[in-house]
Amino acid sequence: MSKFTLRWGILATGGIAEAFSRDLTVNPETRDVKDIKHEIVAAASSSSASRAGDFLKKVGASSSAKAYGSYEELVADKDVDIIYVATPHSHHYQNAMLCLEAGKNVLCEKAFTVNAAQAKKLAEKAKEKNLFLMEAVWTRYFPLSIYVRDIITSGKIGTVHRTFADLSIGAQPEEAFDNSHRMVNPDLAGGALLDLGIYALTWVFQTLYHTQPESARQAPTVVSSLKKYPTGADEMTTMLVTFPRSSELGGDAHGIATTAFRTTPDPDGKGSAGPAIRIQGDKGEVQVFHPAYRPTKTKLILSDGTVEEKEFVQPGEGHGMFWEADECAFALKEGRKEGKYEGLKESIVIMEVMDEVRKQNGMTYPDKIETTEYPTKL
Ligand SMILES: NC(=O)C1=CN([C@@H]2O[C@H](COP(=O)(O)OP(=O)(O)OC[C@H]3O[C@@H](n4cnc5c(N)ncnc54)[C@H](OP(=O)(O)O)[C@@H]3O)[C@@H](O)[C@H]2O)C=CC1
Numbered sequence: 348m349s350k351f352t353l354r355w356g357i358l359a360t361g362g363i364a365e366a367f368s369r370d371l372t373v374n375p376e377t378r379d380v381k382d383i384k385h386e387i388v389a390a391a392s393s394s395s396a397s398r399a400g401d402f403l404k405k406v407g408a409s410s411s412a413k414a415y416g417s418y419e420e421l422v423a424d425k426d427v428d429i430i431y432v433a434t435p436h437s438h439h440y441q442n443a444m445l446c447l448e449a450g451k452n453v454l455c456e457k458a459f460t461v462n463a464a465q466a467k468k469l470a471e472k473a474k475e476k477n478l479f480l481m482e483a484v485w486t487r488y489f490p491l492s493i494y495v496r497d498i499i500t501s502g503k504i505g506t507v508h509r510t511f512a513d514l515s516i517g518a519q520p521e522e523a524f525d526n527s528h529r530m531v532n533p534d535l536a537g538g539a540l541l542d543l544g545i546y547a548l549t550w551v552f553q554t555l556y557h558t559q560p561e562s563a564r565q566a567p568t569v570v571s572s573l574k575k576y577p578t579g580a581d582e583m584t585t586m587l588v589t590f591p592r593s594s595e596l597g598g599d600a601h602g603i604a605t606t607a608f609r610t611t612p613d614p615d616g617k618g619s620a621g622p623a624i625r626i627q628g629d630k631g632e633v634q635v636f637h638p639a640y641r642p643t644k645t646k647l648i649l650s651d652g653t654v655e656e657k658e659f660v661q662p663g664e665g666h667g668m669f670w671e672a673d674e675c676a677f678a679l680k681e682g683r684k685e686g687k688y689e690g691l692k693e694s695i696v697i698m699e700v701m702d703e704v705r706k707q708n709g710m711t712y713p714d715k716i717e718t719t720e721y722p723t724k725l
Pocket residue numbers: 358359360361362363364391392393394398433434435436438456457458483485529535542640
């Protein structure tokens with residue numbers, strides 16, 4: 348069988364660019380995916396071509412892959428089908444727009460942009476240019492997430508009324524990050540909300556919004572509380588998200604999404620504290636264990652006494668980012684322009700929730716990273 352080959356360009360050479368690129372080099376057959384292939388054909392570093400070259404060697408790309416010392420050169424490469432944007436959140440809008448303007452399909456790291464206005468502009472540009480664009484929320488594409496969503500849509504736990512989701516990391520930020528680190532630096536759109544809260548929201552949205560019939564999906568309202576870190580970014584944020592639903596679908600549903608640096612839902616690293624995510628229906632609940640971004644364990648508990656625990660062992664080598672990469676390949680092969688398990692409308696609604704949370708709590712970022720002006724030099 349001839350395989351569809353997706354030729355990747357990697358924009359930036361930091362931590363997640365490395366993890367993602369290594370996953371691209373894992374043979375898809377090790378996860379039973381037979382009809383697509385990934386190839387890294389180029390990488391670019393904003394600092395130097397030699398850094399990009401070292402990166403390509405480190406991740407095991409082919410020796411023919413090209414190394415660029417600017418993102419502009421990468422987007423001009425005719426051999427690149429899709430670009431993975433792996434810069435800090437502050438830069439996603441400018442970098443993704445650069446790719447789209449150059450006619451490239453894009454997979455852009457989370458949080459998609461700094462605000463919803465930027466996300467909308469990217470979506471419009473992708474549509475205008477007939478290009479694929481997806482937020483890289485890798486968790487949505489895990490077999491575990493597909494299993495949980497199937498439980499919900501099959502009605503096994505009845506009507507789902509509420510989801511609790513916590514992604515907190517149990518780190519002392521003063522020790523873990525200096526003030527210029529992207530996790531806490533407002534110039535890089537740092538803070539728990541955009542970096543980690545997005546995963547708590549992912550669980551709330553994929554269980555209370557995405558699992559609804561498309562015509563019934565309505566943007567939620569939110570009330571929130573946010574605690575700031577001395578840099579001005581947030582270190583702890585909690586959101587109560589209410590999804591309006593008709594009475595036939597069970598009436599309103601509540602999502603409680605929370606995130607923090609200093610605490611963790613898994614203090615002993617063994618799950619003794621219980622699940623990080625609880626999806627509650629009127630016939631039972633599904634629990635998902637920490638960490639919300641890369642969970643491997645679930646527990647289904649039904650009111651008839653059924654208890655089913657499941658472990659999702661990662662097939663073969665790799666980190667698990669290949670599932671979202673595969674989705675990009677399938678989408679391009681099939682001519683789809685958006686991700687199957689989180690389209691652009693949903694990414695925008697989630698950005699709107701985060702905008703509202705920041706507004707309610709007076710958390711702003713510098714104008715130059717909130718702007719939709721393109722190009723803007725950062
Ligand atoms: N899906 C996931 O599990 C994860 C996702 N992420 C997301 O990936 C993105 C990048 O995170 P991560 O890889 O940890 O970050 P790093 O700081 O490790 O890397 C970011 C890279 O972006 C480039 N860059 C361009 N401009 C800047 C700038 N002004 N400051 C810093 N870096 C810059 C640099 O590459 P170069 O010099 O080559 O241009 C740098 O190496 C974030 O949006 C984050 O939310 C992060 C971790 C996990």
